[in-house]
Amino acid sequence: MLRTDQVDRAEGVLLGTAAGDALGAGYEFGYPTADQEIAMIGGGPFDWAPGEWTDDTSMALCVADALAAESDALATGSVGALNAVATNFVTWYDTRPPDIGNQTRSVLSHRDSSADAMTRRAAGLSGRTGGNGSLMRTAPVSLAFLHDERGLVDAATSISALTHSDPQAGEACALWSVAIRHAVLHGTYDGLRLALSADPALSHTWSPLLDAAEAGTPADFANNGWVVHALQTAWWAIATTEEDERQLPHALEKCVRAGGDTDTTAAIAGGLLGARWGRSAIPPEWIDVLHGYPGRRAADLISLTHTLTDGAS
Numbered sequence: 001m002l003r004t005d006q007v008d009r010a011e012g013v014l015l016g017t018a019a020g021d022a023l024g025a026g027y028e029f030g031y032p033t034a035d036q037e038i039a040m041i042g043g044g045p046f047d048w049a050p051g052e053w054t055d056d057t058s059m060a061l062c063v064a065d066a067l068a069a070e071s072d073a074l075a076t077g078s079v080g081a082l083n084a085v086a087t088n089f090v091t092w093y094d095t096r097p098p099d100i101g102n103q104t105r106s107v108l109s110h111r112d113s114s115a116d117a118m119t120r121r122a123a124g125l126s127g128r129t130g131g132n133g134s135l136m137r138t139a140p141v142s143l144a145f146l147h148d149e150r151g152l153v154d155a156a157t158s159i160s161a162l163t164h165s166d167p168q169a170g171e172a173c174a175l176w177s178v179a180i181r182h183a184v185l186h187g188t189y190d191g192l193r194l195a196l197s198a199d200p201a202l203s204h205t206w207s208p209l210l211d212a213a214e215a216g217t218p219a220d221f222a223n224n225g226w227v228v229h230a231l232q233t234a235w236w237a238i239a240t241t242e243e244d245e246r247q248l249p250h251a252l253e254k255c256v257r258a259g260g261d262t263d264t265t266a267a268i269a270g271g272l273l274g275a276r277w278g279r280s281a282i283p284p285e286w287i288d289v290l291h292g293y294p295g296r297r298a299a300d301l302i303s304l305t306h307t308l309t310d311g312a313s
């Protein structure tokens with residue numbers, strides 16, 4: 001059973017993801033000027049409604065729905081839940097979402113019906129395969145595996161590989177998911193560094209990248225459509241913002257001001273910020289207007305969270 005504070009933080013994961021996504025949606029591909037206000041206004045290149053989330057949260061909900069239905073199966077190594085994720089991705093793709101990422105489109109356009117076929121499709125793509133499109137949707141995996149960190153790493157890696165074959169995409173998903181799990185359970189960001197200290201090979205790659213994020217500026221990781229720079233942008237925004245109860249909105253604003261793929265960097269950051277500070281730290285005026293595919297609002301994300309974490313210890 002989760003304690004009351006842990007339940008609040010678990011509820012913050014999907015809501016924080018959606019809030020960052022919807023906040024950044026109006027500024028995607030832009031670089032806001034210093035005097036420009038950052039608000040939940042919608043608009044942007046795809047003309048979102050205020051509070052409407054984009055592909056980041058929509059795909060996260062594809063993952064969440066599948067794991068809510070079949071998390072036990074995934075934990076025990078069955079491919080049932082992974083197939084359900086793949087099926088949900090294709091169902092979402094068939095709605096013709098306006099903002100689908102290039103790499104994800106290349107895979108999903110084949111409408112593979114099994115996770116195995118989809119993973120092989122992704123592995124067969126040529127060129128760059130390390131977009132940020134799997135990291136942006138990994139947060140709900142943490143909720144389904146609060147009881148099992150090893151299972152979480154395996155699941156996050158497998159779900160990433162459905163569309164993104166670059167090992168760094170899988171590593172980023174595993175790392176961020178572990179950090180979110182730790183934040184829900186313990187209320188700190190320590191999970192990120194703890195995950196690295198437990199894995200020398202992972203640490204060799206990612207410790208310098210986290211160090212660079214903490215010491216750098218957005219210009220140092222400006223290619224944030226790439227999974228590495230997207231994670232660095234999100235971590236930079238969190239690590240350089242005062243760790244108090246207003247950190248969530250402040251750090252999300254910093255993600256947006258960093259520019260580029262603003263909805264995605266803010267969605268990534270929002271999952272971890274929400275896990276650290278909980279639903280109660282998300283501005284109520286944001287929660288009121290959040291909505292998006294598949295016809296859901298904040299209350300639906302909260303009840304889905306309860307299903308995902310049911311039985312967590």
Ligand SMILES: [Mg+2]
Nearest residue numbers: 054055056263
């Ligand atoms: Mg998006």
